[in-house]
Amino acid sequence: MAGRAQLQDGADTAATHAGRLSDRDFSRICTFIHERTGIRLTHSKRLRIETGLRRRASVLRLSGAEEYCRMVFDEGGLAEEVAHLIHLATTNKTDFFRERAHFDFLETRILPEILATRPAGRIHRLKMWSAAASNGAEAYTAAMVLAAAAARGPRFDFAVLGTDISAEMVADATRAVYPASWIEPVPPALRERYFMRSQAGASEPLVRIVPELRRHVRFARMNLVGASYPVDRDVDVILVRNVLIYFDPPTQKAVVQRLAGHLRPGGHLILGHTEAAVGSALGLRQCATGIFRIG
Ligand SMILES: C[S@@+](CC[C@H](N)C(=O)[O-])C[C@H]1O[C@@H](n2cnc3c(N)ncnc32)[C@H](O)[C@@H]1O
Structure with a gap:
């Protein structure tokens, strides 16, 4: 035994x-x-x-x-x-309107500045890039802010690119379906306009971004640690938030410098609040916490 x-x-x-x-x-x-x-x-x-x-x-x-x-x-x-x-x-935590001050700054400072400097009579196409997009909440938040501003006038067009290293996150972001509880941080007027409710019968109430907004937003898999990025070099605003914290200092620096090379002169690079020191250490000009104007 x-x-x-x-x-x-x-x-x-x-x-x-x-x-x-x-x-x-x-x-x-x-x-x-x-x-x-x-x-x-x-x-x-x-x-x-x-x-x-x-x-x-x-x-x-x-x-x-x-x-x-x-x-x-x-x-x-x-x-x-x-x-x-x-x-x-990867850690994929994200939210709609996460670090809301960045979206307020986009609406009240960056956007008016861009529109003021565009040639009159031409419809400007603003380019935005969410470079660690997770499930897309950040890219769609930017798109909602831009769409609401474009609806109020003056008119402009916009395209938001969302990229992430995780293929699963890219698929989720493209699907654009979220538990209804996720949209609590979204202002009510934007909630009404940019989300569709799921039909009764789903085990958990779900919402989906409306097609009119989805058509402005595209997602792709991309590694920030790659040697180069297959992205335009005249982007107006790049968001790279809450991802640098997972990198070591030399990688943080290399990523921020590579991203800055994809902005048009005067474009803005937005880092997470806790990551602002990375931009400052590179001598970039900070206009608000985590927001840097390049060139
Ligand atoms: C914590 S989430 C941040 C999401 C969003 N930017 C925010 O602030 O709410 C970090 C995201 O970065 C992505 N990520 C991590 N390493 C990456 C890399 N080397 N290249 C691209 N994305 C990466 C992860 O897959 C994850 O979705």
Whole structure:
């Protein structure tokens, strides 16, 4: 009996080990994610990564994190799993009208300045880029502010590009469907105009951005840590908020400099409130917290 109990203990331990994420595998994941995305994973993320890997392993019918990491790093499975690993490593928290002061500044300062300097008689096409767009809430917030201003006049056209490294987030953003509770921060007039309610019957009330607004907004997968960005170089406003915090200082600096190269002279770069120091350290001219005017 004692021998059998011992055997069972041994089997349990082996099973637990197969499910667990070893120090070596966590370190391999950290290195891969840092090289690929610029994100520095800290130990506080370890449990979340482990839980995600175990879930993924179970979908693939593997015994756990250990077998998953072996398949990915030793047996050539990485290419198939890159998107899952990156999604697991990213933090996608976002909101409509997050850091509202930035959108107030867009409406009351940036937009009037742009329109005042455009040649009369021509309809200006304003270009905006949400460079770590998550599920699109930021890009659609910008689009709502611009659409409402264009409806009040003077007339102008606009296009918003949203990019993110996570293919899953790009798909969500393109779908533009959100739980109804998400739109609480949206001012009531904009809520009425730019969201459709889901039909009765859905388990959770959902809303969707109306097609008239969606047609101004496009999403694509793009890595900010890539050597260059396939984006126009005369963008009026770039939002890159709450993503630099996950990068190390040299990566933060390189990303901000590359993004600044995509603005037209006098364009604005908007960083998250807690990231403003990155722009200041580069000597950029700050006009409000996190908002920099380039050139
Ligand atoms: C915390 S969300 C911020 C969303 C939005 N900008 C905001 O402030 O609400 C950070 C987003 O950055 C994306 N991200 C992380 N690393 C990236 C990279 N190297 N290139 C592009 N996007 C990245 C993540 O996938 C995530 O959706």
